[in-house]
Amino acid sequence: MNEAIVLKSTGSWYLVKDINSGKVYDARIRGKFKKEKIRSTNPLAVGDRVHFELEDNDVAWITKINLRKNYIIRKSVNLSKETHIIASNIDLACIIFTLKYPQTSLGFLNRCLITCEAYQIPALIVFNKIDLLSEAELTELQEIEEIYLNIGYNTLRISALTKASIEELKNRVKDKTSVFLGHSGSGKSSTINALQEDLNLKTATISNYNEKGKHTTTFAQMYEWDFGGNIIDIPGIKEFELVDIHKEELQDYFPEILRYKPYCKYNNCLHINEPQCAIIESVKNGKISEKRYSHYLKLIQELN
Numbered sequence: 001m002n003e004a005i006v007l008k009s010t011g012s013w014y015l016v017k018d019i020n021s022g023k024v025y026d027a028r029i030r031g032k033f034k035k036e037k038i039r040s041t042n043p044l045a046v047g048d049r050v051h052f053e054l055e056d057n058d059v060a061w062i063t064k065i066n067l068r069k070n071y072i073i074r075k076s077v078n079l080s081k082e083t084h085i086i087a088s089n090i091d092l093a094c095i096i097f098t099l100k101y102p103q104t105s106l107g108f109l110n111r112c113l114i115t116c117e118a119y120q121i122p123a124l125i126v127f128n129k130i131d132l133l134s135e136a137e138l139t140e141l142q143e144i145e146e147i148y149l150n151i152g153y154n155t156l157r158i159s160a161l162t163k164a165s166i167e168e169l170k171n172r173v174k175d176k177t178s179v180f181l182g183h184s185g186s187g188k189s190s191t192i193n194a195l196q197e198d199l200n201l202k203t204a205t206i207s208n209y210n211e212k213g214k215h216t217t218t219f220a221q222m223y224e225w226d227f228g229g230n231i232i233d234i235p236g237i238k239e240f241e242l243v244d245i246h247k248e249e250l251q252d253y254f255p256e257i258l259r260y261k262p263y264c265k266y267n268n269c270l271h272i273n274e275p276q277c278a279i280i281e282s283v284k285n286g287k288i289s290e291k292r293y294s295h296y297l298k299l300i301q302e303l304n
């Protein structure tokens with residue numbers, strides 16, 4: 001049986017890599033796959049593991065897709081109800097955060113982490129540009145870092161410029177499939193470049209013809225690190241959107257709320273203003289970060 005990993009998906013043709021031989025093939029889909037639980041406009045995403053049959057002209061025919069460990073989705077551009085799987089089987093999301101130059105908001109960080117929780121993607125918070133921080137700013141960074149360490153997230157301080165802790169970051173991404181998230185200017189490209197100078201993520205712009213006429217789309221693509229593992233580059237991605245997350249489940253994606261909510265009086269407590277709420281209590285006595293809780297409240301108002 002031939003098994004491959006999808007390196008690129010345009011929705012009509014694919015690039016796959018044979019996991020045994022390492023050979024890369026153009027690929028097409030044979031037959032129809034079983035309907036996915038979620039509605040998706042594309043049947044295959046970068047990172048998918050597939051079975052294929054080879055035809056003499058070096059075209060791989062994809063016959064089966066293995067169950068996805070996890071995936072990230074986006075709302076489709078045209079059809080608002082449809083979602084689009086961009087990448088799957090992700091071992092690590094590296095979220096680049098800069099305290100200054102530019103300042104990353106905690107809201108951005110929280111939204112990324114919520115999606116990671118919702119889609120079961122391990123996260124690493126990478127504090128970049130530490131070379132630019134004063135003593136006072138380093139203390140400020142430490143306070144933020146502690147909020148996230150206390151609720152179980154992994155963090156790392158780096159400088160893509162001075163290469164501080166780049167070797168450590170390399171160890172964290174080695175032999176894994178990762179995605180990098182971060183605001184423009186936070187140093188996503190510089191960090192990737194510091195990990196491997198000649199990776200040169202090519203922006204994969206392809207004219208894609210469909211029934212709605214011609215439009216140009218940029219596609220996600222997987223690249224291999226020379227030290228082991230892969231990175232899925234998703235052009236234009238800064239953060240994960242909160243897609244399909246409901247008001248009632250939001251609390252499940254806050255590890256600190258999950259921890260204390262069994263002590264709330266009501267088991268349908270949303271921790272807004274209910275009596276004998278263990279979360280409100282924990283914020284008061286400092287066990288839960290005030291900043292994180294207020295962001296929870298803000299988001300719950302936005303979700304429905």
Ligand code: GDP
Nearest residue numbers: 128129159160161183184185186187188189190
């Ligand atoms: P991207 O938009 O996230 O890909 O950010 P870039 O990698 O293009 O970096 C934006 C700017 O920040 C560039 O001028 C980089 O040289 C600079 N930069 C990136 N990382 C660091 C760092 O660790 N320290 C300093 N001082 N500058 C950095």
Ligand code: ZN
Nearest residue numbers: 264269271277
């Ligand atoms: Zn509560």
